[in-house]
Amino acid sequence: MKSLSAPARRPREPRTGPLRRADIPAPAPVRRPTGTGSVFGAILDHGPVARSTVARLTGLSPASVSGHVGRLLARGLVRQSAETSGPKGLGRPHIPVEIDTGTYLVAGAHIAVAHSTLSLMDLRGRIVAEDRQPHRTTDPHRLLAGLAARLPRLVAEHAGGRTVLALGLATGHRVDPASGVIVAHPQLGWHDVPARDLLAAATGLPVHVDSHSRALARAEQLFGQESTRTSTVLLFVGAVVDAAFATEGAMHRGPRSGAGSVAHLPLGAGGSGGAEPCSCGRTGCLQSEVSERAMVRRAAAQGLVTGSFPQLLARALAGDARAVALFRRRARLVGRAAALLLDMFDPEVLVVVEPGAGRMPECLADLRAEVAERSWVCDDPERAVVPSSFTGSVLATAGGAVALGSLYTDPLGPWPALPAVS
Ligand SMILES: [Zn+2]
Incomplete structure (x- = not known):
């Protein structure tokens, strides 16, 4: 076990007893976009876009939008678009602005x-x-x-x-x-x-x-699915299994930076026969059932010799029935966790970052079926449970x-x- 000292300005004493209220650091203020940030975001979503449209989208006054756009232009973050909008020859042409890439x-x-x-x-x-x-x-x-x-x-x-x-x-x-x-x-x-x-x-x-x-x-809010902006839970299933929760555009981190630590969520699986115990000593934890390491081990136990998780995924994508079955089992178990998270947070949308659900329609269908079976609040998993917008380039x-x-x-x-x- 390696360990490093924290920087001097933020000492951390090893804790031996229970966590006391006074030990919990004050939470950092929630960061929300500034006025210029709102304008920048509207240009990201709608650019090339006229300033007058940005004013309508953000609820800011046209003069205020002009000021914000001027600062973004001066910083080189946005540029005037080559194209113009509005009827030609009628008054001043509207020069739209767009993100400068x-x-x-x-x-x-x-x-x-x-x-x-x-x-x-x-x-x-x-x-x-x-x-x-x-x-x-x-x-x-x-x-x-x-x-x-x-x-x-x-x-x-x-x-x-x-x-x-x-x-x-x-x-x-x-x-x-x-x-x-x-x-x-x-x-x-x-x-x-x-x-x-x-x-x-x-x-x-x-x-x-x-x-x-x-x-x-955050990437979903900015560049992916707009429905994640109201409220979202994101469940990450890779070598690590963890989650994030955001509402009204603000990420919840928790005073211990621990929000979303779902690795040891007990699945109550019982069906983990042959699986190795979790690092926590118990069996049937989410991570010990669905992590990449667990997938490779389970494949090996079934005589499906794959050296690594990417090889196992490639075999499933190529249609190897045993590999596909392993990903469908994983999708069901991830669906159990998703159902619990949906009931706990009732988000607008739950994003699953998992390559099987992202790339194999039958896995996504299995995951949603499990959610439909188990969640008490989510009655529309087709809409509320979606794969990552960044499948294939997540990392x-x-x-x-x-x-x-x-x-x-x-x-x-x-x-x-x-x-x-x-
Ligand atoms: Zn565990």
Whole structure:
């Protein structure tokens, strides 16, 4: 078990007794988009769009929208569109504005249990480049240094002259975006890793960190499914199993950064015969039943020899009946967890990040059927349970979404690469 000291300005004493109220850090204020952020978001959703339309969409006055758009233009975040709208020859032409994808990019990093993914993303959330490498070490200092060292080459080869504004880092389990610390990642053996400070020192970039589930929920709000903006639960099923909950655009993190820790949700499966016990010592936990490791083990126990989860997935996608059956079983069990989360939060929509549900219609149907059978409040799983908008590029999306989430929340904030505006 590796462990690191937290940065000096945010000491963490090891706790031995029960958590006391006084030990719980004050929650960071919920960040909501500023006025300029609302205008920026409307341009993302509707651009190229006329300023008058932005005023109608945001409820701001035309003069106020002009001011916000002026600042976004000055920062190089939006540009005047080449096309004009409105009838020609009748008064002043309306020049629409749109997100400028030609000037800036963000970098993203995702740390999985066995590999890390580095990516570049434009301001519309499109992946420009992606580089995945297996971990050579799980020592946090060396792993983060290795990630930082890979970035200059990715930028040189793919940025096309665009400036990288910031680096977003996403990983599983408990991450505190306010302090930039990975609080606990049991599968990597990490505790209180000051990832933001380490990566900022190594790259010279502003660094934003968050949990991958919250990052992907934010990515859905920005670039994916609009229905996630009212309220959403996102369930991430990979090597790590965890979740995120957001309402009215605000992510709930919890005072311990622990919201969404559903890895040990007891499924009451009973049907886990032959499965290994969970890392917590019990059997039938969500993670020990449906994680990638559990899938590979179960496949091996059935004589389906696959060296890795991607190989097992490839066999299922190719139609191998036994591999498909394993993914359908997984979909049913994920459906049980989804039903519990739907009953607990009653979100507008629950997003499942799981490649079977994302790519095999029968798995999504099984998952929804399980929800229909078990949830007490969700009577329309066809609408309320959806696969990720980023199936196939989930990990490349997660890191960049952390940085873009911050940018769209506060585009006038301290972004050192951007020109200052008054
Ligand atoms: Zn467990």
